Amino acid sequence: MCKNWFKNKGEMKKNWIYYGVFFSDNTKRAILDYVKNWFADNNKEFPKDWLTYCDHMTLVFNNGTEADQKFADGIELFLGNNVSLRTISIGISDRAIALGIDFITNNEHSHITVAIAPGAKPVESNDITNWIPTNGDFYVTGTYKKII
Numbered sequence: 044m045c046k047n048w049f050k051n052k053g054e055m056k057k058n059w060i061y062y063g064v065f066f067s068d069n070t071k072r073a074i075l076d077y078v079k080n081w082f083a084d085n086n087k088e089f090p091k092d093w094l095t096y097c098d099h100m101t102l103v104f105n106n107g108t109e110a111d112q113k114f115a116d117g118i119e120l121f122l123g124n125n126v127s128l129r130t131i132s133i134g135i136s137d138r139a140i141a142l143g144i145d146f147i148t149n150n151e152h153s154h155i156t157v158a159i160a161p162g163a164k165p166v167e168s169n170d171i172t173n174w175i176p177t178n179g180d181f182y183v184t185g186t187y188k189k190i191i
Contacts, residue, residue: 062118063099064126064146064185066155071097077181078142078157081133085175093140093158096165100128100185103149114149121187130181134171141168145179155183 066074074097082089103114132143134154141154156168 058191059105059115060190061104062102062115062187062189064102064128065099065188066097066183066185070183070185074142074155074157074183077130078133078140081177090140090158090160093160095158096156099188100144100146100153100155101148101150102187111149115189118187118189122189123187125184125186127182127184129179130177130183131179132174132176134168134174136167136171136173138163139165139168139171141171143174143177 075095079089102118103111105111105115126146129145130142131145132152134141134143134152138160139156140158141152141156144153144155146153150169152169152171152174154168154171156165159165159167
């Protein structure tokens with residue numbers, strides 16, 4: 044008999060907030076340097092007063108759906124393992140900057156939030172619509188983790 048994860052339709056276990064790939068301090072610096080260099084190479088100014096992140100890539104956020112739980116269940120097998128991620132784009136809006144990643148996540152655009160404007164929240168990187176392709180030769184390595 045299969046274990047029923049859901050008490051009621053649409054309700055799921057709330058023992059996690061999100062799953063992600065998390066980066067070391069060295070990798071965080073490398074991500075920020077890569078993006079700042081891209082800005083300079085493309086005659087753009089990286090905003091000096093924005094708050095930088097570069098600490099993880101969210102794979103799935105717990106919105107309480109069965110689809111979220113299924114996605115999370117698949118990641119469970121990889122917790123603690125490292126993964127190499129290929130960058131494919133830079134996303135820019137007036138509220139956030141992100142590094143696009145060639146990897147399956149629950150987001151429309153898989154990405155690492157790099158920086159946010161004063162008063163913005165990191166989740167606003169999900170609203171970026173301007174994604175500029177890069178040459179795809181920058182890779183980062185991180186570790187699968189679950190945030191409870």
